[in-house]
Amino acid sequence: MIVRIDFNSDEAFYIQLCNQIIFGIANAEFREGDNLPSVRELAEDIGINMHTVNKAYTILKQEGYVKLDRRKGTVIAINADKMKAIEELTDDMKVILAKAICKNISCEEIHEIVNKIFYDFLSMDSE
Amino acid sequence: MIVRIDFNSDEAFYIQLCNQIIFGIANAEFREGDNLPSVRELAEDIGINMHTVNKAYTILKQEGYVKLDRRKGTVIAINADKMKAIEELTDDMKVILAKAICKNISCEEIHEIVNKIFYDFLSMDSE
């Protein structure tokens, strides 16, 4: 998987990194048990500091996307605490749906967008 | 409308303030033309600095939720650039849906959550 950092983005590098790896898991470029590059290797590849990569990995671990395997390094391991995931999803969703309502976007339009994003992620699954 | 700041949150005060005002517009506590408290008054009320409130108002203005009325101060005024709103919504939605897919939340479950949030916002409309 190719990870790219947008150095002009206002989003922190470690957040960009977390999100891209989460995208990679969602579209099955990364699967359970796959190992991520080492913090030093990935840092070298994308041109950022080792500690910034380490910070991203630490957050992914805390949030249940990866775990440490002493033999393989950092590997994909989903801890699907669905209750907690739904709570966080709902909180995040409230903010963006409030914005959508303000901007006169309908419930039906939201559903269409959700369907399209879901389809895009899952259709990459089989490639 | 009662605005509260969570001083223990890791979210910046000005972000909390923006989101709460957006919530207020979404559930029709604030309507087109209503005026917000002055930056000094609101700052005094919720116990934060005037410039932090001003920062929130400035962002709300840039993002098309309020405008300046020299007679009434800052008033609710939605600039519904729907194209732009949908683009931003889609970007934000991708991140949270990727997380949802990782945590085995189904497309149907997402739709249910969207419906519930929409219903909650719009049912406050008539109160």
Next chain:
DNA sequence: TTATCTGTTATACTGAATATATAACAAATA
């Protein structure tokens, strides 16, 4: 055993963002 690789931790530094404080300005209002 030795050398290397893994994540991790400690320390230190720079720059940017956040939040506060005091002060002043022009335009509008009472």
Next chain:
DNA sequence: TATTTGTTATATATTCAGTATAACAGATAA
């Protein structure tokens, strides 16, 4: 005229983001 509006200018303290160098323990491969 005095007050209120948003706005702008400084200044300061704190935290966050990112980098840099270094070291550590556990696992692995020579």
